[in-house]
Amino acid sequence: MHGDNTTDYLLFLADSSLIMGQRLSEWTGHGPMLEQDIAITNISLDTIGQARYFYQLAAKRQNEKAGGSEVTEDTLAYLRDAHQYRNLLLTELPNGDWGQTILKIYFYANWQKLIYGKLIYTSDKDIAAIADKALKEVQYHVNWSSDWVKRLGDGTAESHERMERALEYLWPYTGEMFMETDYESPQFERDKDFSLDTIRKEWTEEVYHTLQEATLTLPQADTFMHKGGKKGVHTEYLGYILAEMQFLQRAYPGCEW
Amino acid sequence: METETRDITITDIRKLLDEVTDPEIPVISIHDLGVLRDVRKEGDTFVITITPTYSGCPAMDMITLNIHGKLRAHHIPHFKVETQLAPAWTTDWMTxxxxxxxxxxxxxxxxxxxxxxxxxxxxxxxxxxxxxxxxxxxxxxxxxxxxxxxxxxxxxxxxxxxxx
Structure with missing residues (x-):
């Protein structure tokens, strides 16, 4: 769509975090207890905040290239349709029960931690600055969600059973995080140590360790994996999220609080 | 009546900004919080640099708005507020x-x-x-x-x- 690799990569990072945050925000007022309700909405706020920085940078780069000023963080978030969104399929999946949401956060936060941990060294100073900021926040998400994965997996018979089900459902959506697209490769080429394959190994090792502690069945690493999100091919769920999230700006263009 | 920019010093601006507080914690100024990173003068314009504490912190927009309100109320004619991400805010900057x-x-x-x-x-x-x-x-x-x-x-x- 935009044909610029860095902008596409920024949109991929932004879209993934925005959709993650938008989904998590559905828990607002519905958490199992007040403290955890607050925790999950804090995580939602963090990821939406990170998405904003990536959108702002993507908008700035697009405007510089086109010599205009019409692209903003808001036009990118509110006025693109599902096929233009690059988010990981994992982020758009329904929340399911508490256990399923927790496991999704754990998988995603762990991936973010590793990606941002590399991006802080990228030669693109603007991206490095956002990654540096986000990395500190994501560490809290990893700690919190891994605690919960262990607590529920190694909990009651029912919580264990639910976590097994969540794992079976979510696992085939984790592979996409490590499938390289054409707009990602140039980001990695610039930084010699950056490879998605290394990230995948580190991620799997860490996740297996937690799942083991949680007494959950370790899934096969080489099983079938869904893909498409990074290229704009989504599940049916994304359209519904966008319909709700974008309604106001579509119905009342330019509306402000 | 507008004050002439040349009569105003960076110290004057800093003094005014000491009265701008965190909207969530109204006892602590943005300077004490470490959010205010720099005040400098570019030609006629004062450039105020702030840095967010956390990415999604809704207080940042509010702080920017309050800086505008404070400086306008004191007839500061030319200024702009910039947000800077790097180096990332740390609690070490809190006074x-x-x-x-x-x-x-x-x-x-x-x-x-x-x-x-x-x-x-x-x-x-x-x-x-x-x-x-x-x-x-x-x-x-x-x-x-x-x-x-x-x-x-x-x-x-x-x-x-x-x-x-």
Missing amino acids: DEGKRKLKEFGITPPMGSKGSEDLINRHPPCPFCNSENTELVSAFGSTACKALFRCRDCSEPFDYFKCH
Whole structure:
């Protein structure tokens, strides 16, 4: 769509975090207890905040290239349709029960931690600055969600059973995080140590360790994996999220609080 | 009547900005919080640089708005507010005065140095009775920058400003 690799990569990072945050925000007022309700909405706020920085940078780069000023963080978030969104399929999946949401956060936060941990060294100073900021926040998400994965997996018979089900459902959506697209490769080429394959190994090792502690069945690493999100091919769920999230700006263009 | 920019110094601007506080913690100024990074003069224009505490912190927009309000009310003709991400904000930038005011307000200031911390093994002192017999309730508190603790001695729940 935009044909610029860095902008596409920024949109991929932004879209993934925005959709993650938008989904998590559905828990607002519905958490199992007040403290955890607050925790999950804090995580939602963090990821939406990170998405904003990536959108702002993507908008700035697009405007510089086109010599205009019409692209903003808001036009990118509110006025693109599902096929233009690059988010990981994992982020758009329904929340399911508490256990399923927790496991999704754990998988995603762990991936973010590793990606941002590399991006802080990228030669693109603007991206490095956002990654540096986000990395500190994501560490809290990893700690919190891994605690919960262990607590529920190694909990009651029912919580264990639910976590097994969540794992079976979510696992085939984790592979996409490590499938390289054409707009990602140039980001990695610039930084010699950056490879998605290394990230995948580190991620799997860490996740297996937690799942083991949680007494959950370790899934096969080489099983079938869904893909498409990074290229704009989504599940049916994304359209519904966008319909709700974008309604106001579509119905009342330019509306402000 | 507009004041001439050349009569205004950076110190004057800093003094005015000392009156701009965090909207969530109204006792602490943006300088004490470490959010105000720089005030400089470019030609006729004062450039005020602020840095966000946490990415999603809704207070940032409010702080920008309050800076505009404060400087306009004092007839500062030319200024702009810029947001800067790098280097990322850390609790190390919070002044001692800021930490003292936080505690008085009922929030335990960040302990130790920056970096993610193991909250579970930490016992920040209760801001009310100073006891260190405290326990973590949740790593996420009433705002993005705080964790929720409970004092086992006086039974009061309290916010702890997380280290970053």
